[in-house]
Amino acid sequence: MEEKYLICEDSLEGIFTGIYDAYALREGHEHVHLQVGEEENLRLFAAYVHIVPDPVKTDKVARTLKTRLGEHVYHSLCRAAASCYSDKGEAVYRTVVDALTAGSGRRVMENVRNPHVARCFELARYTANEAHYEIEFIRFQELAATNGAGGSVLFAKIGPKNNVVPFVMPHFADRLSIENFMVYDEKRKLFGVHPAGEEWYLVTTETDFLPEEAAWSAKEQEYQELFRAFHRTIAIKSRENRKLQRQMCAYRYQDYMVEFEQKR
């Protein structure tokens, strides 16, 4: 039988719509594949179907996954779908098939014997780890409010490999509930926005957003310097170990952190 490739958009909505349509084909799953982004090398004897993201289908898939597989598995699938690797579509799709059709159900993420599940697990773990690092290493800068109403806005810029902003925001929304803050993913031009005391939301922009030092509040420079001094002082000279430091906090995070002054 001819192989069928469903081409979907690189987003949670795209992948979930793809899964919906794959099931809607009712052709079994053996010859159906999910591909995220553009087709690269076209295969002979394969049909390509372009999937249009559909919020209704996405909702249905999300609801089914949550009720049949539980929140835990659902979140793992979301994390895998936020990965930067393009084989994620196939991995997530095959994992769903393993859970719903092959019957591993709520325990699906433990079935590492299935290579697609193992891959999905790996992708989800990679995203989760990166989100965890960003939660630790994000540095907020205090910007002076420009509307004259007083108050301030905390702003953080990150450049993660995976799309982690949606997984980072809930943590800060709880911790900094009384603050206005924004997390900006400069690779995807994506904002997570949290107005004080309200729910957070995501915004995408077309233009680059770069607050200059001029936008800093009066005290910002001082606290950055204080933290740099603390960071320098707390290290024990006779134990210096730059390699260990780099291993624990990679250069790609250090680039966004105020205490690492020397830019490479």
Place this chain on the structure above:
Amino acid sequence: MELRIAPQMSVMEKLEILAEGAKYDVSCSSSGSSRANDGKGLGNTVAAGLCHSFAADGRCISLLKILFTNECIYDCKYCVNRRSNDVPRASFTPDEVCELTMEFYRRNYIEGLFLSSGILYSPNYTMELICETVHKLRTIHRFQGYVHIKAIPGADPLLIQKAGYLADRMSVNLEMATAEGLRAIAPNKHRKNILAPMRQIQNGITENKNEITLYRHAPHFCEAGQSTQMVIGALPESDFQIMSVAESLYEKFSLKRVYYSAFVNVNEDKDLPALSGGPPLLREHRLYQADWLLRFYDFKVEELLTAERPNFNMAIDPKADWAVRHLEQFPVEINRADYHTLLRIPGLGVKSARRIVAARRFGNLTFADLKKIGVVLKRALYFITCNGKMMYPTKLDEEYIVRNLVYQNQMGKGEKLPFLADGTSYRQLSLFEMGV
């Protein structure tokens, strides 16, 4: 408040002096407490803890670790802030500490505050200052993040109790593994004074748990438990002595963590060893490995060390060392063995053991599956079978396995040590000198 230092010192200068004084305290974890924000203040706590940065020595920075003051009436030989040292002295005011904590925390620099102190005038006076500071932080600034308070030995039990209701974690440093060692090195400290607050905090935590069972909203007392630290390599104590003390602290004082601090001779005191090869980092590393075996792998100290064999093998890790001396228990069949047996296999950790137990419900595992699960096969292969077969033919012989493990380490392909890597520390001690 009357202080003996010049009041015009800037916060920057104070921070540098008082972080310098606090940095030899190892504890930096922010784990053990799980508290959501209530919408009225700043902060929450995360059960697993978070590290926010890493210093040039590769140690994590989780908390704003500072002394309240480095003025001290004591004269402990190992301490940089001892009375007889001529170092710049400074003291924070409670407001300065609060402001630093809040502003650092908002910017996500830190997970909370670690407040320790030199002894200003008396233990009670110092403990009161600490309590006042943290009370301000909790009430006026409504700080809901992590706070670690050092209990000052010899302070009034009432003050210790007050601190316990303000802090997530408290600690009292044991400093030396033996009472004689402590007497020799810290003439003003007494073992009894250290153990008394430790016992008080332990009892406080137990009582508080009972209270919370009855009254859901009762205030929490040291939710994240208590910890302590011991200095390693300042006195000729054996690993067996140190680990036995640690084990009894875990069992009898219900401590959450015991930290080991490789001795750094900051004072070059004549009574303390001059360590030409730098601090004993490898020994510290072995002690931490053994500590993990006690806490997460169900090992007992007597299994790892004995009075006749009182020190760890520096060439291979404590778990591998135990395994090669107990080859009668190996090889273990991965698809059959229970969780506790799996935990004892070198190359397997808590996570991989759990994943194995979960994954084998779906069918027998192969060596390829184990690799995906995260088992370190090059270390485990001597000790396991999959479906009755070993990975490849190997001898179940102590000398043979040790030789192979050590050879891997020498080639840089075996155990990952956190410091040998770039040769900054401990390169002086080659494996041949260790008698391998």
